Amino acid sequence: MSCRVKICGITNLEDALQALGAGADALGFVFYDKSPRYVSPDVANQIVSQLPPFVVPVGLFVNAPDDLVEQVSQGSVRWVIQFHGDETPEQCESYGKPYYKALRMKPDVDVLREASNYPSALAILLDAYKPGIPGGTGETFNWNAIPAQLPKPLILAGGLTPDNVATAVNTVKPYAVDVSGGVERSKGLKDPDRVIQFINGAKHGG
Numbered sequence: 001m002s003c004r005v006k007i008c009g010i011t012n013l014e015d016a017l018q019a020l021g022a023g024a025d026a027l028g029f030v031f032y033d034k035s036p037r038y039v040s041p042d043v044a045n046q047i048v049s050q051l052p053p054f055v056v057p058v059g060l061f062v063n064a065p066d067d068l069v070e071q072v073s074q075g076s077v078r079w080v081i082q083f084h085g086d087e088t089p090e091q092c093e094s095y096g097k098p099y100y101k102a103l104r105m106k107p108d109v110d111v112l113r114e115a116s117n118y119p120s121a122l123a124i125l126l127d128a129y130k131p132g133i134p135g136g137t138g139e140t141f142n143w144n145a146i147p148a149q150l151p152k153p154l155i156l157a158g159g160l161t162p163d164n165v166a167t168a169v170n171t172v173k174p175y176a177v178d179v180s181g182g183v184e185r186s187k188g189l190k191d192p193d194r195v196i197q198f199i200n201g202a203k204h205g206g
């Protein structure tokens with residue numbers, strides 16, 4: 001089975017449909033208002049209502065208030081939630097939605113212990129650590145620091161691009177890869193050629 005791909009930071013229907021046409025499995029919508037990729041719940045739910053079947057829309061939150069998560073979730077039964085902040089396992093479970101938990105690769109992080117704190121997560125996403133920025137940094141991390149026996153499927157993120165994704169997949173062998181900045185032409189807008197190159201690299205080695 002080839003590696004799955006999530007294209008994150010979708011802000012408009014055209015980019016969503018282009019990514020799906022290129023073979024994306026999941027689309028990410030950033031509900032973190034400090035991100036240049038922020039999208040409002042109304043716009044995101046409007047886009048999600050026009051997606052074909054068998055596509056996973058993923059709502060990304062960073063330490064968000066309950067009412068924001070609930071507002072988004074109520075717009076469609078299809079949402080999977082990506083918690084990208086310091087959310088506790090209890091918070092992640094409290095919305096009754098399937099979720100991924102993002103962990104950032106701080107130098108001293110015990111990934112196995114942290115991941116085991118989220119037994120109800122569908123997957124664990126590993127991202128680069130940059131102080132003061134919760135994600136979407138465009139930076140890679142040391143893939144050799146990833147433990148071999150994670151208790152959940154691994155979504156690899158952080159600084160992936162069309163140039164390094166095939167190496168990343170061959171080295172780490174993740175369940176899926178996730179990209180935001182590496183396939184943009186400007187903040188919040190995707191570059192169709194880079195999206196195609198990225199997905200080909202992830203699924204077919206380039």
Ligand SMILES: O=C(O)c1ccccc1N[C@@H]1O[C@H](COP(=O)(O)O)[C@@H](O)[C@H]1O
Nearest residue numbers: 008035135136138157158159179180181
């Ligand atoms: O994309 C963002 O703006 C963002 C903001 C806050 C938290 C996470 C964010 N994106 C996620 O970060 C990783 C890596 O992104 P990049 O490829 O390095 O740009 C990925 O999981 C995005 O979903």
